[in-house]
Amino acid sequence: MANRHRDPATGPCPCGTAQPYPDCCGRLHRGDADASTAEALMRSRFSAFAVGDTAYLLHSWHSSTRPARLRPDPGQRWTRLEILGTDRGGLLDTTGTITFRAHYRQAGQPATLTEHSRFTREDGRWVYLDALPH
Template identity: 80%
Template sequence: MTKRGARRSAAEDPNLPCPCGSGLPYAQCCGPLHRGESTAATAEALMRSRFSAFAVGDADYLLRSWHSSTRPARLRLDPGQRWTGLEILGTDRGGLFDTAGTVRFRAHYREAGRPGVQEEHSRFVREDGRWVYLDAVPE
């Protein structure tokens, strides 16, 4: 049971806008990827779906979409951190016919009532034909 007035997430109401910022409902955007009904067509689409997974608390999807050579054994998401917005700052390759690509992004969150930002330049590759997160490019 949720507390009265608590904010509902896109995972609880798939008609809410997708956390990735596409403007589409979660059910038509990142929801099918999270449920394993489809795969990301591009590195950017995977990045967006991973941000949404953080936003809705889907650690299983995050692990499934992580490259086998860099994936942690388990992942514990911080329940006190609420992911609030995503900005894609740039991409390099990572398209339909590529096997690797990078996405630079800025992810916004709130923790203990304070805003925060995580900026990263992430590498993505295809593993078994599907896009997966490899690691962050050292700055």
Template identity: 80%
Template sequence: MAKRGARRSAADPNRTCPCGSGRPDDDCCGPLHRGESTAATAEALMRSRFSAFAVGDADYLLRSWHSSTRPARLRLDPGLHWTRLEILGTDRGGLFDAEGTVEFRAHYREAGSPGTLEERSRFVREDGRWVYLDALPD
């Protein structure tokens, strides 16, 4: 697998955000990816991380990962294309919480075949901002 950094295109600033919000990327996850703002909730961080996988932004994924569980580097699979995100549920993770859980289903295509990944992700605040901690066991 080859390491990929951001491959976000500036050609269409009104492109719909990959997170599924229906909003233009520049008004949704784009500012988070560029470091212009931080996620207000655990769900917003989850959506921005899915979008980062979808656009190949490994740097953002590492920045939004808790320091105790973050890998030294991240190699994204160029043959895996993330296509759609479904949020199945949340537990805490709001504006005044210190931790939260987001359950989701992420759809992808690999070698022309569809697939899904379901996970319950745990998020916490580190230095005042939401970060991904880990996946909870089934």
């Protein structure tokens, strides 16, 4: 599926770092860099949801759990990310978990998704593995 980017070039990155999108998650989405930590990957995946970059979402998903395709809900708009906790996932780690709360609007109504996600390295780069039950 082709990227359906909104043009965030003039504003802060959707991931919440306050850096400009092209210098933050945009570098990862373009393939200019890989995420250095599990949290960086989590942030870049949230941004990919926010800008509609399904190609990046699939690329950053572990091969054993990756769906064949993604069909984002056009009525859902991702608005804010809160990182609630991390366990491992650093520069020298091979696995990590991130607990986060993603804020979105569905049909104009505010909503949240809280998830405890597992990340691992595949071919040397961080990828999303799956979500653990609460």
